[in-house]
Amino acid sequence: MCGIIAYIGKDRVKDVLLDGLEALEYRGYDSAGLYIAGAGPIKAVGPVANLRKKAALMPDGNLGIAHTRWATHGKPSEANAHPHTGRGSIWAVHNGIIENHSELRQKLMGEGRVFASETDSEVVPHLIERAMERGASFEDAVFETVRVLKGAFGLAIAHRDAPDRMVAVRMGSPLVIGVARGGRIIASDAAPVIRHTRDVVYLKDGDVAIVSADSHRIFSFLKEAVSREGETVPFGAEEAKRGGYEHFMLKEIMEGPEVLRNAIRGRIAKDGWRVKLGGLESNDERLRSIERVVIAGCGTSYYAGVVGKYLIESLADIPVEADIASELRYREPILTPKTLLIALSQSGETADTLEAVREAKRKGAFTLGIVNVVGSSIARETDAGIYNHAGPEVSVASTKAFISQTAVLALVALFLGSQRNLGASRRKEVLEELSALPEKMERILANRGLVERIAKRYAESGSMLYIGRKYMMPLAYEGALKLKEVSYIHAEGYGAGELKHGPLALVSESFPVFALAPRDSVYEKTLSNMEEVRARGADVIALVTEGDAEASRIAKETIEIPETIECLYPALAAVPLQLFAYYAAVARGLNVDRPRNLAKSVTVE
Numbered sequence: 001m002c003g004i005i006a007y008i009g010k011d012r013v014k015d016v017l018l019d020g021l022e023a024l025e026y027r028g029y030d031s032a033g034l035y036i037a038g039a040g041p042i043k044a045v046g047p048v049a050n051l052r053k054k055a056a057l058m059p060d061g062n063l064g065i066a067h068t069r070w071a072t073h074g075k076p077s078e079a080n081a082h083p084h085t086g087r088g089s090i091w092a093v094h095n096g097i098i099e100n101h102s103e104l105r106q107k108l109m110g111e112g113r114v115f116a117s118e119t120d121s122e123v124v125p126h127l128i129e130r131a132m133e134r135g136a137s138f139e140d141a142v143f144e145t146v147r148v149l150k151g152a153f154g155l156a157i158a159h160r161d162a163p164d165r166m167v168a169v170r171m172g173s174p175l176v177i178g179v180a181r182g183g184r185i186i187a188s189d190a191a192p193v194i195r196h197t198r199d200v201v202y203l204k205d206g207d208v209a210i211v212s213a214d215s216h217r218i219f220s221f222l223k224e225a226v227s228r229e230g231e232t233v234p235f236g237a238e239e240a241k242r243g244g245y246e247h248f249m250l251k252e253i254m255e256g257p258e259v260l261r262n263a264i265r266g267r268i269a270k271d272g273w274r275v276k277l278g279g280l281e282s283n284d285e286r287l288r289s290i291e292r293v294v295i296a297g298c299g300t301s302y303y304a305g306v307v308g309k310y311l312i313e314s315l316a317d318i319p320v321e322a323d324i325a326s327e328l329r330y331r332e333p334i335l336t337p338k339t340l341l342i343a344l345s346q347s348g349e350t351a352d353t354l355e356a357v358r359e360a361k362r363k364g365a366f367t368l369g370i371v372n373v374v375g376s377s378i379a380r381e382t383d384a385g386i387y388n389h390a391g392p393e394v395s396v397a398s399t400k401a402f403i404s405q406t407a408v409l410a411l412v413a414l415f416l417g418s419q420r421n422l423g424a425s426r427r428k429e430v431l432e433e434l435s436a437l438p439e440k441m442e443r444i445l446a447n448r449g450l451v452e453r454i455a456k457r458y459a460e461s462g463s464m465l466y467i468g469r470k471y472m473m474p475l476a477y478e479g480a481l482k483l484k485e486v487s488y489i490h491a492e493g494y495g496a497g498e499l500k501h502g503p504l505a506l507v508s509e510s511f512p513v514f515a516l517a518p519r520d521s522v523y524e525k526t527l528s529n530m531e532e533v534r535a536r537g538a539d540v541i542a543l544v545t546e547g548d549a550e551a552s553r554i555a556k557e558t559i560e561i562p563e564t565i566e567c568l569y570p571a572l573a574a575v576p577l578q579l580f581a582y583y584a585a586v587a588r589g590l591n592v593d594r595p596r597n598l599a600k601s602v603t604v605e
């Protein structure tokens with residue numbers, strides 16, 4: 001995820017910026033750049049060390065803005081790295097996504113402005129410069145500009161001819177101001193700030209801050225003064241990288257609501273029932289001819305693929321197979337030009353998934369990548385793509401990537417459905433519910449103390465069984481995978497209907513069962529399965545819809561999630577499963593973020 005550091009003050013700006021960029025490296029990035037007023041910009045692809053080398057030749061100054069970029073719009077390159085400018089007077093660094101960038105860009109180009117990058121961000125300095133050329137002051141031009149931007153943006157902006165101040169803007173993308181002795185810092189999180197000061201002011205959405213070396217004033221987008229309390233950062237540098245959480249895994253689980261917002265941002269048309277996915281729209285004809293879908297992935301991505309199968313079959317009415325990529329590539333699969341192969345991968349580098357893509361291409365299938373890492377191998381080699389925009393995932397166990405994948409797959413299912421028989425009202429219903437998920441997920445996360453207590457209680461179990469039906473079956477697999485990965489407790493996931501065909505023989509008093517039983521179309525059946533295992537003496541931990549007294553009577557422990565429509569329960573149900581595995585691992589004193597024997601990205605067979 002992109003990082004921002006900007007500084008104005010007495011210290012050596014170059015050092016503050018470069019050290020700050022290094023402190024932001026943990027967020028993941030592909031290129032970096034900085035602008036120092038009076039000294040100009042420098043940019044470099046790759047590690048901050050590359051930028052540092054270039055900076056050695058550059059004069060210093062007393063105001064500068066800098067950025068680590070994680071590509072979203074446009075490949076990693078110097079031209080796409082920030083800071084961006086229009087005609088050289090305004091320089092800006094940006095985190096987030098500007099949804100209406102293409103219409104703004106068209107308009108600005110129509111007026112003769114020349115764009116140097118493929119980014120959504122570049123519209124910002126152009127708009128500010130245009131307003132200034134029309135007579136506005138620097139600050140007023142910023143106010144004017146932020147009011148026309150749609151989407152999420154954290155901005156730090158410098159004006160070549162105003163070296164006494166810079167401007168910070170926050171809308172949906174965090175920013176903090178550090179109040180140091182010799183100057184002020186603007187940053188995307190506290191990590192690069194705390195080496196200078198622990199006194200900070202967190203901006204809120206809709207804030208514009210005008211920052212000089214010894215003061216800052218905060219306004220609304222309508223230029224009304226607002227006041228924000230200062231705070232003291234209570235944690236150290238390492239913890240700051242984890243957003244103040246003990247582990248990346250918990251930080252990443254807590255990012256779920258934001259991840260959902262990023263997955264759907266700009267992808268729902270104003271009418272509320274059309275899905276806008278550039279990668280699919282540009283292949284409209286080809287996708288209409290598809291008669292079968294095959295989804296390939298590994299690990300957690302494969303389980304998201306099974307959710308995708310259910311989604312696409314129910315919403316788009318196309319037969320779908322979800323396949324483990326390592327099986328698909330070797331089992332002589334039937335893939336034809338009328339097959340759509342969807343490759344699901346957080347990293348975009350998983351060897352088996354990449355090979356499945358190559359096999360599909362050899363056989364003439366149309367390939368679509370749903371990938372988180374921009375510019376990764378799968379993103380490059382597939383015929384069309386959709387990015388998750390989930391930001392880097394550091395912890396080995398996939399958490400936020402899974403949540404994002406289920407949301408993107410719902411969008412894909414709706415898109416394919418719209419090409420076939422799926423009515424507008426059903427599409428609207430799903431999209432409205434999808435938009436309501438982030439807030440519902442926040443409620444689950446606020447209740448994580450309960451999951452922690454239950455996980456601690458079962459942390460010494462020798463084995464656990466996870467059961468669920470329909471959309472909850474892949475979630476049962478995923479819950480069990482999460483538990484074994486991070487807590488090393490043996491766990492199995494099963495379709496609850498399969499209980500009598502084997503796993504029931506395992507169930508006893510010392511064999512807790514995690515039952516996934518939200519109020520969906522198979523709820524009653526799952527309830528019967530819960531009764532069956534309870535009758536054999538097992539403790540049942542049930543994941544249920546809020547207010548479900550019936551399931552609570554059977555279960556020993558109940559974790560509630562808010563109500564949603566059946567096909568969207570996977571995103572919500574994933575969160576308590578992730579938290580349960582996390583807290584069980586913590587209770588066992590394990591290295592949660594780096595489980596033994598596992599790698600984040602499996603680039604070899």
Ligand code: G6P
Pocket residue numbers: 298299300301344345346347348349350353396397398598599600601602
């Ligand atoms: C590894 C990771 C898993 C991940 C899987 C697939 O096993 O530990 O968390 O789900 O690879 O990775 P991908 O990057 O293709 O989603």
